[in-house]
Amino acid sequence: MKRKLNADDVPAPAAEVVETKEEITFASLGLDSRLLQGIAKQNFQSPTLVQSKAIPLALEGRDVLARAKTGSGKTAAYLLPIINSVLKRKQTSSAPCTSALILVPTRELAEQVTKAVESFAAFCAKDVRAINLTQRVSDAVQRSLLADSPDIVIATPARASLNINTSALSLEHLAHLVIDEADLVLSYGYDEDLQNVAKVMPKGVQTVLMSATLTSEVETLKGLFCRNPAVLKLEEAEDEGEGVSQYVVKCAEDEKFLLAYVIFKLKLIKGKCIIFVGDIDRCYRLKLFLEQFGTRSCILNSELPVNSRIHVVEEFNKNVYDIIIASDEHEVLGDEDESKPESDDVEDIVDEENEDGEAKPAAPEPSKKKRKTAKKDKEYGVSRGIDFKNVACVLNFDLPTSSKSYTHRIGRTARAGQTGMAISFVVPAELYRKHKPTSIDSAKDDEKVLAKIVRHQAKTGKEVNPYNFDMKQVDAFRYRMGDALRAVTRIAVREARTRELRQELMKSEKLKRHFEENPGDLHHLRHDGELRPARVQSHLKHVPEYLLPREGKTGITGGNVGFVGIKKTTENRIRKARMANKAKGRGKKLGGGRKLDPLKTFNAKGRGK
Numbered sequence: 001m002k003r004k005l006n007a008d009d010v011p012a013p014a015a016e017v018v019e020t021k022e023e024i025t026f027a028s029l030g031l032d033s034r035l036l037q038g039i040a041k042q043n044f045q046s047p048t049l050v051q052s053k054a055i056p057l058a059l060e061g062r063d064v065l066a067r068a069k070t071g072s073g074k075t076a077a078y079l080l081p082i083i084n085s086v087l088k089r090k091q092t093s094s095a096p097c098t099s100a101l102i103l104v105p106t107r108e109l110a111e112q113v114t115k116a117v118e119s120f121a122a123f124c125a126k127d128v129r130a131i132n133l134t135q136r137v138s139d140a141v142q143r144s145l146l147a148d149s150p151d152i153v154i155a156t157p158a159r160a161s162l163n164i165n166t167s168a169l170s171l172e173h174l175a176h177l178v179i180d181e182a183d184l185v186l187s188y189g190y191d192e193d194l195q196n197v198a199k200v201m202p203k204g205v206q207t208v209l210m211s212a213t214l215t216s217e218v219e220t221l222k223g224l225f226c227r228n229p230a231v232l233k234l235e236e237a238e239d240e241g242e243g244v245s246q247y248v249v250k251c252a253e254d255e256k257f258l259l260a261y262v263i264f265k266l267k268l269i270k271g272k273c274i275i276f277v278g279d280i281d282r283c284y285r286l287k288l289f290l291e292q293f294g295t296r297s298c299i300l301n302s303e304l305p306v307n308s309r310i311h312v313v314e315e316f317n318k319n320v321y322d323i324i325i326a327s328d329e330h331e332v333l334g335d336e337d338e339s340k341p342e343s344d345d346v347e348d349i350v351d352e353e354n355e356d357g358e359a360k361p362a363a364p365e366p367s368k369k370k371r372k373t374a375k376k377d378k379e380y381g382v383s384r385g386i387d388f389k390n391v392a393c394v395l396n397f398d399l400p401t402s403s404k405s406y407t408h409r410i411g412r413t414a415r416a417g418q419t420g421m422a423i424s425f426v427v428p429a430e431l432y433r434k435h436k437p438t439s440i441d442s443a444k445d446d447e448k449v450l451a452k453i454v455r456h457q458a459k460t461g462k463e464v465n466p467y468n469f470d471m472k473q474v475d476a477f478r479y480r481m482g483d484a485l486r487a488v489t490r491i492a493v494r495e496a497r498t499r500e501l502r503q504e505l506m507k508s509e510k511l512k513r514h515f516e517e518n519p520g521d522l523h524h525l526r527h528d529g530e531l532r533p534a535r536v537q538s539h540l541k542h543v544p545e546y547l548l549p550r551e552g553k554t555g556i557t558g559g560n561v562g563f564v565g566i567k568k569t570t571e572n573r574i575r576k577a578r579m580a581n582k583a584k585g586r587g588k589k590l591g592g593g594r595k596l597d598p599l600k601t602f603n604a605k606g607r608g609k
């Protein structure tokens with residue numbers, strides 16, 4: 001079924017890297033008016049680049065392979081044409097059939113995509129039925145849901161394959177297939193499931209592959225599912241200073257904890273933050289550590305029940321929590337195969353191939369290692385595709401082990417044209433394994449990984465700069481860090497992990513049963529409660545005067561880095577103008593584009609909190 005590519009396969013305009021964004025409106029794309037109402041309800045002013053390029057091609061019936069950066073609006077780019085096509089079909093036929101299958105790598109993402117369908121189809125809900133196959137319902141319930149032939153089925157490849165095997169899901173009338181996060185689905189170990197889906201795919205199904213990077217995995221999927229796809233490689237033209245400001249801090253293993261304490265206690269980061277750590281224990285170690293200073297956070301990892309995970313993300317998006325500590329475990333399980341070419345290398349290969357029409361390089365077989373999912377949820381993923389809203393900062397407390405992961409992680413901030421910041425802690429080789437209690441295996445090659453990241457980012461014109469903490473000033477806090485770390489023993493971590501799991505399982509059961517009937521009550525369950533280590537040291541919650549640098553926060557960082565602003569692009573001009581008008585009315589100066597630098601606005605009075 002795999003086809004050899006030649007240059008004619010790729011239509012010239014689509015294969016070009018598009019540099020600029022033309023003024024296109026959703027209405028000009030020819031979408032159903034009910035969909036336009038749904039879009040307007042979400043306050044989308046105009047299509048993003050990937051939307052304005054991919055939607056017309058998809059509406060024409062073309063296969064599309066689109067690479068666009070994280071947070072650029074790929075979900076709407078594939079959903080809108082699908083819903084439009086369902087609405088069109090309903091005008092001539094009322095016979096129910098499943099005409100679209102959307103495959104995503106994780107259950108969280110499946111939930112998110114299902115919600116997006118519901119939002120876009122809010123004004124035509126009775127004509128568009130979508131179901132999420134990753135929900136934990138009994139086989140009988142799932143069968144009965146599928147028996148009604150919902151228009152759109154959203155699933156992980158594993159769930160789709162399972163239901164195809166049991167004949168619960170019929171692809172007989174399928175017209176559209178989407179593989180979202182196409183660069184990641186194979187690394188989740190779904191290769192056999194995807195082969196299984198490909199086997200029963202009827203002829204002529206339109207395929208859309210969406211991806212943040214073009215990797216050999218995307219090539220494999222293209223060979224398996226696409227016919228003559230239009231290839232979009234989209235680089236958004238960014239204004240200076242927009243996107244993610246990337247910083248790196250070289251530090252010792254225990255200093256990661258010290259810096260985290262200083263960053264959060266002195267509020268060096270303004271806004272919401274996702275902290276990525278290397279494994280599950282690390283989540284609890286850091287949470288317990290921060291708790292000692294009165295800094296609350298909630299945890300996301302593959303061990304927690306899916307309902308809790310989804311709830312945490314929803315609450316975070318509603319600004320209930322400021323800090324999420326997430327473990328990025330797929331790396332630890334070995335998904336980041338060293339021998340596998342990095343995305344930038346593969347992109348070069350793809351470019352070459354498009355120019356001279358040569359056959360593509362043999363895509364590496366996904367390694368067996370990837371199937372190793374332990375007892376954790378294989379369909380878990382937070383750095384991939386989850387739409388965390390208004391994240392000011394991604395803190396790589398533990399550096400990922402590949403630049404591809406780094407790209408996905410930092411893509412959780414600066415979404416939909418906002419700005420954001422990424423700080424990565426890097427342990428130099430000579431400091432690795434020098435502080436056993438805070439050491440983690442994945443830091444072994446931090447410097448090598450950083451070099452790759454810097455190279456990769458440079459290719460897209462982005463810099464990774466040092467974040468200069470004045471370690472002399474930070475040193476004043478070292479004693480307190482030591483005190484707090486000593487209380488976070490291995491036993492305390494293990495107990496906290498068990499306790500949290502038990503609590504979340506109970507909440508999850510409650511969530512499932514109770515909130516089906518009372519969706520409004522969800523906010524009563526908080527996930528950032530204190531885990532309480534054995535030794536409670538309440539004095540640590542306060543920062544005494546003498547510890548603070550005389551110059552305020554700027555004394556800690558030198559004052560020249562660290563801006564984290566949430567700024568909308570021109571897409572939100574109207575909103576900005578409204579805000580400015582409102583502010584004028586209140587006599588305040590707002591909306592003039594003045595950036596608030598949290599490092600320069602440290603209020604000494606608020607510090608003792």
Ligand SMILES: Nc1ncnc2c1ncn2[C@@H]1O[C@H](COP(=O)(O)OP(=O)(O)OP(=O)(O)O)[C@@H](O)[C@H]1O
Nearest residue numbers: 044046047048070071072073074075076385387416
């Ligand atoms: N046209 C638009 N105008 C304003 N906001 C938009 C628009 N399209 C999408 N968004 C918002 O942008 C955010 C990111 O969108 P989405 O999750 O689809 O990005 P993505 O490209 O799929 O990201 P990732 O690669 O991380 O999965 C969402 O909050 C979405 O609601």
